[in-house]
Amino acid sequence: MSLSLKLREQTATAHQALETELDMLSPAFDVARYRETIKGFHAYMHALLPLIKEFLPGVFDVLAINRHLQRLDRDLTALQLQPRVAATANDLPLINSAAQAWGALYVVEGSMLGNRILGPHFKQHFAIDSDSGCAYFCGDVDASKDDHHKGMRWPEFRNLLDVKVIVEAEPETITAAAQTFETLRLWLHA
8 A cells, every 4th residue: 555545544533633623614614714724824834844845855846835835925915914923843743854744745735635625615705816815725726826737736746755755664654644634733723
């Protein structure tokens, strides 16, 4: 079984806990919660992604991971939000190796798959788009404003993950992915 499938299977509970807690498709998820969620993602990703880049600089550039930070910055500006205090090491998963960085990146890149549903939902319910506060959730969905159609990066990422992480390091990668789901859930709940 490939590592990407092991990750999906072995982090399913943590992934579901995060989705359930955020409940972004619920009618109760209003504009105020959306704005707080954007601030939370912004603070968390601005702390997490530099840690990943430290261990995976080439992969970071190949997959254009900076697009997440750029889009979150655009959303804060468009929504006229003040940034939340950045997450600290205590708020993040342990990342001291490339294997752990792969686990965290699995969560970051995988989260973009949900944007095929979330982006159009937020456009419809909040009347926002990539230019007015939905760059993070709408960016990969809007192919006219992005050089890759949504879904193209995920297979590329999975292939890299399955090739680059050695079998002996897989448990470390899986643990880091589960920790990323959990720490993100706790951070966004705070």
